[in-house]
Amino acid sequence: MEKFVKFDGLVAPLDRSNVDTDAIIPKQFLKSIKRSGFGPNAFDEWRYMDHGEPGMDNSKRPLNPNFVLNQARYQGASILLTRSNFGCGSSREHAPWALLDYGFRVILAESFADIFFNNCFKNGILPIVLPKEEVDALFGLTEHTPGFRLTVDLAQQQLVRPDGHVIGFQVDPFRKECLLNGWDDIGLTLRHAEAIREFEERRKQQQPWLFA
Amino acid sequence: MPQTLYDKLWNDHVVRQEADGTALIYIDRHLIHEVTSPQAFEGLKLAGRKPWRVSSIVATADHNTPTDHWDEGIKDPVSRQQVETLDSNIREVGALAYFPFKDLRQGIVHVVGPENGATLPGMTVVCGDSHTSTHGAFACMAHGIGTSEVEHVLATQCLIQKKSKSMLIRVEGQLGKGVTAKDLALAIIGRIGTAGGTGYAIEFGGSTIRSLSMEGRMTLCNMAIEAGARLGLVAVDDVTINYLKDRPFSPKGELWDKAVAYWRTLRSDEGACFDCTVDLRAEAILPQVTWGTSPEMVVPVTAVVPDPAQESDPVKREGMERALQYMGLSPNTPIKSIGIDKVFIGSCTNSRIEDLRQAAAVLKGRRKADSVKLALAVPGSGLVKRQAEAEGLDKIFVAAGFEWREPGCSMCLAMNADRLEPGERCASTSNRNFEGRQGPGGRTHLVSPAMAAAAAIAGHFADVRDIL
Numbered sequence: 024m025e026k027f028v029k030f031d032g033l034v035a036p037l038d039r040s041n042v043d044t045d046a047i048i049p050k051q052f053l054k055s056i057k058r059s060g061f062g063p064n065a066f067d068e069w070r071y072m073d074h075g076e077p078g079m080d081n082s083k084r085p086l087n088p089n090f091v092l093n094q095a096r097y098q099g100a101s102i103l104l105t106r107s108n109f110g111c112g113s114s115r116e117h118a119p120w121a122l123l124d125y126g127f128r129v130i131l132a133e134s135f136a137d138i139f140f141n142n143c144f145k146n147g148i149l150p151i152v153l154p155k156e157e158v159d160a161l162f163g164l165t166e167h168t169p170g171f172r173l174t175v176d177l178a179q180q181q182l183v184r185p186d187g188h189v190i191g192f193q194v195d196p197f198r199k200e201c202l203l204n205g206w207d208d209i210g211l212t213l214r215h216a217e218a219i220r221e222f223e224e225r226r227k228q229q230q231p232w233l234f235a
Numbered sequence: 236m237p238q239t240l241y242d243k244l245w246n247d248h249v250v251r252q253e254a255d256g257t258a259l260i261y262i263d264r265h266l267i268h269e270v271t272s273p274q275a276f277e278g279l280k281l282a283g284r285k286p287w288r289v290s291s292i293v294a295t296a297d298h299n300t301p302t303d304h305w306d307e308g309i310k311d312p313v314s315r316q317q318v319e320t321l322d323s324n325i326r327e328v329g330a331l332a333y334f335p336f337k338d339l340r341q342g343i344v345h346v347v348g349p350e351n352g353a354t355l356p357g358m359t360v361v362c363g364d365s366h367t368s369t370h371g372a373f374a375c376m377a378h379g380i381g382t383s384e385v386e387h388v389l390a391t392q393c394l395i396q397k398k399s400k401s402m403l404i405r406v407e408g409q410l411g412k413g414v415t416a417k418d419l420a421l422a423i424i425g426r427i428g429t430a431g432g433t434g435y436a437i438e439f440g441g442s443t444i445r446s447l448s449m450e451g452r453m454t455l456c457n458m459a460i461e462a463g464a465r466l467g468l469v470a471v472d473d474v475t476i477n478y479l480k481d482r483p484f485s486p487k488g489e490l491w492d493k494a495v496a497y498w499r500t501l502r503s504d505e506g507a508c509f510d511c512t513v514d515l516r517a518e519a520i521l522p523q524v525t526w527g528t529s530p531e532m533v534v535p536v537t538a539v540v541p542d543p544a545q546e547s548d549p550v551k552r553e554g555m556e557r558a559l560q561y562m563g564l565s566p567n568t569p570i571k572s573i574g575i576d577k578v579f580i581g582s583c584t585n586s587r588i589e590d591l592r593q594a595a596a597v598l599k600g601r602r603k604a605d606s607v608k609l610a611l612a613v614p615g616s617g618l619v620k621r622q623a624e625a626e627g628l629d630k631i632f633v634a635a636g637f638e639w640r641e642p643g644c645s646m647c648l649a650m651n652a653d654r655l656e657p658g659e660r661c662a663s664t665s666n667r668n669f670e671g672r673q674g675p676g677g678r679t680h681l682v683s684p685a686m687a688a689a690a691a692i693a694g695h696f697a698d699v700r701d702i703l
Contacts, residue, residue, distance in 0.1 A: 040554055041429060041529050045669045050650050054299065054313040056273035056320050058382075068671050077313055106550055108430040111463065111529075112669060113648075114365040115271065116381035137433055137465050138365055138379050145383035195397070197257045208383070209284070212391040215251060215259060219393055222250040222261055223288075232486035232494045233263050233358065234290070 025147045026205035031174045032129065035092055035100035036165045042105060043112035044139060048121040051076055061117055062124030066092065096169055102129045104161050109150075110139025119146045129175050131182075133158050144198045145208065149177060151192045177203060237504035240468050241401050241436045244376040244501070248359050250393055259393045263358040264375075266344045267294040267330075267385070269321040270650070271363025275386035276324040287392035292330035293353045296321055297343045298650045300336050302613050302640035309336065314651065328389075332484070334617075342616020342642040345369040345583040349453065350618055352482025356471045356498040361388055366583045366666065368459040371467040372452035373475060374501040376436075378465040399465065400510040402435040403503075406443035408517035413700040415593060416451035417585060417664065417683035419443070419515075420458035421523035425533040427513060432464030435511065438503060439469050443517040449478040450589035457584045461530040461666055470502030524570050524696050525668045525681040527558035532668070534570060536686065536698045542566035561670055562678050563658065570696050573680070576659040578603070578610040578691040579673070580637075580684050582647035585664035586615030590684040591623045594664075595631040597688035597702055603636035604694030610637040611653060613645040635691070649674045662690035 052064045054077060063081035068074075070093060072085040086093045092100070103122070109132040110118060119142045122130070130143065130150045143150045153161075164184070165171045174183040177199060182190040201208065212219075227234045238246075250259040272294075279286065286292075299314035301307075309315040318336055325333045332353065334341040340351065345366055348354040360370040360377035363385045370377035384394055404423060424431075437459050444452065452469045459467025469475075476495055479485045486494045521535035532555070534541065543555035543566065559566065564573070580586070580594050591614060603610050612632040614620035620642055623629055629639045646653040647665035655661055655677025664687050665672075668679040682690065689699040 038550075039557075040550055043529075043667075043669045045648075045667070045672050049671055049675070050648050053270050053650065054311075054317050056277070056317055058274045068675060074675050108433070108463070111429055112365065112667060114363060114367075114379035114381055116274075116363075116383060119381075134430060134433060136430070136463060138381065138460075142381035142383065145381060195257075196255055197253065197395070208395060209282070209387050209390045212259060212387065212393055212395065216391075218251050219259070219261070219287075219391065223392070226261065230357070230494070230497065232490045233355070235486060235490065 024205045024207060027147055027149060027177050027202040029174070029176045029178065030128065031172055032101035033097070033099055034102045034104050034161070034165050034171050034173055035097040036162055037091060037103060037105040038162060040106040041108045041111055044110055044115050044118040045112055047110070047118040048115065049075070053115055053117050058120055059124060061121035062126070065121040065125040066090070099126065101126050102131065102173055102175070103127045104158070104165060105130065105132045106158065107133040109135050111136035114138045116142045116145070119143050119148050123148055131158065131161065144202065147202065147205070149175065149202060151182070153190065153192060157190055237507040239401050239503045239507040239509060240374060240438055240470055240501060244357065244374070245398055247357065248376065256397050258396055258398070260359060260396045262361055262388050262392055262394060263291060264293065264348070264353060264360040265291045265388050266348055266360065266362035266367065267292055268298060268344050268362070268364060269296045269317045270298045271382050272324065272385055273317065273320045274382045275389060276328070278386045279389050284390045286328050286389045289329040290331045291392065293332045293348055294321065294325050294330050295334040295341050295344050295347050296336045298644045298648065300643040301651050302643050302645045302653055305337055305641055339617045342619065343583045343586060343644055345457065346587060346615030346619060349373065349449070350482065350616060352479055352485035355479065355485065355494070356475060356501050361394065365460045366457050368465065368467045369453050369457040369583060371456040371459065372449060372469050374468060374471045374498070376466060379460065399436045400434055402432060402437045402464070402511045402513065403509040404437055404439050404513045404515070405441040406439070406515045406517055407441045408443055409446070410443060410517045410520065411700070413685055413703050414520055414522055415683040415685060416447055416454040418520055418523045420455050421525065421530065421533045421681060422520045423515065424458065424462045424530045425523070426515065427462055429461060429529050429531045430463040432459060432462035435464050437462065437464040437467045439467060440503070444469055445472060448589055449474060450587040453587065454584055458666055471498045522683065522686050522699055524686065526562065526564060526570065527555065528561055528668055528670050529558070530666070530668060530681060532558055536570050536696055538570055540564050540566055540568045540570065571698065572695060574606060574660070574695040575662045575690050576608050577655060577661040578607060578687050579646040579661055579663040579665065580687050581611065581613030581615065581645050582665035583615065583644070584666045585684050586613060586619065588619050588622050590664065591619070591628050594684035594688040595628045597685050597699060598635040598692070599631050601635055601692045603691040606694040607691055610691045611640055611646060612637045613640045614642050616642045646673050648672060662687045662696065
């Protein structure tokens with residue numbers, strides 16, 4: 024996994040609650056057996072005027088001018104600002120894969136759905152929960168300030184606005200370490216292989232029917 | 236100190252725990268299907284790792300498989316490749332059991348696990364599928380995971396987790412005639428919202444829950460994820476034990492007795508503390524119908540479509556307006572006056588034998604309205620299908636104008652050919668009414684199997700209590 028270092032990025036607003044994983048990446052694209060290439064189909068049903076299917080040349084498809092991420096001012100955004108319960112629905116990791124492939128490294132929201140939140144960390148995306156007042160303020164700033172950017176400092180757990188205002192945020196210490204170092208979870212867990220084997224042996228004694 | 240069921244399950248699976256609460260949790264059962272596993276198998280191979288314990292794996296193909304013309308195979312080449320990739324991965328790696336496309340016991344992974352006794356009380360059960368919460372009906376710590384975690388479980392037999400908070404949803408009293416576990420699930424989501432359970436493990440308790448069959452409990456736990464909770468739980472009782480007796484992978488003989496003795500401890504102790512408790516009365520719950528694009532947008536069948544103008548929260552109001560526009564509905568429209576184009580009875584929520592019986596009880600001797608273009612009955616597995624046919628339910632569905640299909644996820648998420656056309660309205664027993672879920676532009680109303688049957692007959696939503 025790529026290390027998450029301090030960076031400065033353009034903010035794009037998606038002012039909706041309950042954005043579900045079917046909206047982030049519709050089911051027809053889940054048929055891929057790869058991890059990459061989902062970006063052009065992120066938010067497919069909102070983003071394009073026509074119906075998308077795998078294998079289409081997305082650069083030739085008509086864009087929906089009313090979808091906020093299609094506006095010229097938000098091209099190249101790497102920070103997504105949204106509302107509550109973002110990523111609800113299915114456990115498909117294709118959702119964070121699509122957002123990452125699109126270019127998002129940070130998602131700011133009032134709240135996230137649990138499985139999606141977890142999946143983000145596994146892919147080097149930082150999901151940040153902020154209080155409603157901060158989210159409201161950021162929506163206002165994003166709308167009224169062309170080219171509105173934020174600096175994301177994971178080590179300090181801070182978002183810094185261009186006006187110098189600092190927004191602190193919480194992040195699980197273990198997940199923070201993993202992101203900062205780009206650690207592979209599996210490698211970390213396998214350092215405890217001996218403990219897993221011992222646990223498994225005990226379990227076989229206590230609940231042998233689980234191993235029959 | 237008295238423990239909750241969740242405490243007991245958690246403690247029983249901690250391999251090691253860090254000071255900050257981050258724990259390594261051992262996984263007993265790994266369910267696998269074709270959509271969320273190929274990248275995990277590939278990752279494992281690329282890293283040169285071997286699966287830790289293949290006897291924990293139960294796999295089946297369900298999301299992409301067609302529900303008709305099985306003799307013609309899978310026509311969509313991309314779907315076929317995904318299913319064939321699962322075939323070859325399992326052939327290479329191995330599994331406790333694999334039910335491939337067309338196998339007699341193939342079906343929706345959350346139907347197949349329990350009916351084969353591959354889901355047993357006290358297990359941790361994971362799958363790259365959010366509806367893994369279903370298995371909590373057996374007092375399992377069961378939840379969906381992403382593909383990275385599928386790979387993690389394959390490689391280490393563990394997950395890195397933090398304990399959730401605990402919520403007790405206590406339902407007392409008797410559900411009325413025609414009111415089912417699905418209505419209960421929808422009513423709970425209507426009450427606490429789709430994020431109400433976020434960060435919680437929900438235990439469902441109370442006399443109403445105890446009176447539910449295993450099928451009903453699975454429906455309820457299945458929908459726990461729609462309330463935002465990763466996992467739902469129901470304590471073990473005689474209903475659980477009786478269901479599991481003599482299933483193919485259930486323990487036998489002495490091991491059975493030993494297992495049952497342990498399983499009976501899998502309930503919350505008297506006086507156990509929950510972080511949050513929600514109380515409902517069963518009598519107050521009426522048959523439910525969703526009207527919007529989130530499962531929390533739900534009302535009783537006797538109600539009208541809500542008016543966004545009455546909503547004070549501007550974000551919620553906009554969400555309601557957007558939902559009504561997508562659904563092609565106006566505020567204050569009586570639910571019973573909403574006409575439908577298609578009916579779908581199936582999905583991991585409602586495709587078990589009891590669900591089919593409930594729908595068939597309504598359909599018997601009746602016929603779908605001519606205005607209903609397509610009515611699908613899709614059993615959850617090959618075994619459910621055979622059981623239903625042995626009971627003659629297939630004939631009731633067919634006589635009522637339904638198509639009796641082969642098992643699979645089907646029109647719940649429309650990855651195969653079963654789908655809604657833009658603008659079509661469906662009475663569906665599935666679990667998600669998100670935009671485009673059942674096909675781009677499709678309009679989904681979530682209901683129970685009995686209510687779906689009632690809607691099929693009337694051509695619009697109808698109160699099943701008036702028919703029974």
